[in-house]
Amino acid sequence: MSELPIDDSGTRAELEAKATELRTQIADLTRPPEGGATIGFGKRIGEGTTQAIQQMADASTAQTLAEVLDQVERALTKMDSGTYGLCDECGTPIGDARLEFRPWSVRCVDHADG
Ligand SMILES: [Zn+2]
Numbered sequence: 001m002s003e004l005p006i007d008d009s010g011t012r013a014e015l016e017a018k019a020t021e022l023r024t025q026i027a028d029l030t031r032p033p034e035g036g037a038t039i040g041f042g043k044r045i046g047e048g049t050t051q052a053i054q055q056m057a058d059a060s061t062a063q064t065l066a067e068v069l070d071q072v073e074r075a076l077t078k079m080d081s082g083t084y085g086l087c088d089e090c091g092t093p094i095g096d097a098r099l100e101f102r103p104w105s106v107r108c109v110d111h112a113d114g
Pocket residue numbers: 087088089090091092107108109110111
């Protein structure tokens with residue numbers, strides 16, 4: 001029996017599902033508020049401020065999700081080029097435990113920026 005490369009078909013499906021999920025979440029968060037479709041808590045003092053804070057929080061969340069999406073897409077690219085599981089910075093294996101926790105990891109624990 002010959003040595004098989006790591007079967008990454010399951011991981012690829014997982015990454016693609018994650019990318020789709022992230023794109024949906026980002027689209028939801030960055031969708032401009034529609035007139036009449038805002039959540040109605042009734043008119044009260046500070047409502048505009050609350051809404052502005054919520055929009056800032058949404059933008060911040062969208063930014064974080066976009067960064068993860070970048071990594072997911074990078075991981076998929078690495079899968080295509082055969083470097084999946086290797087650190088982008090130093091080329092050493094990222095490690096199974098880390099990849100199991102975050103299959104889209106593209107850097108080893110030493111070079112992780114988050
Ligand atoms: Zn590294």
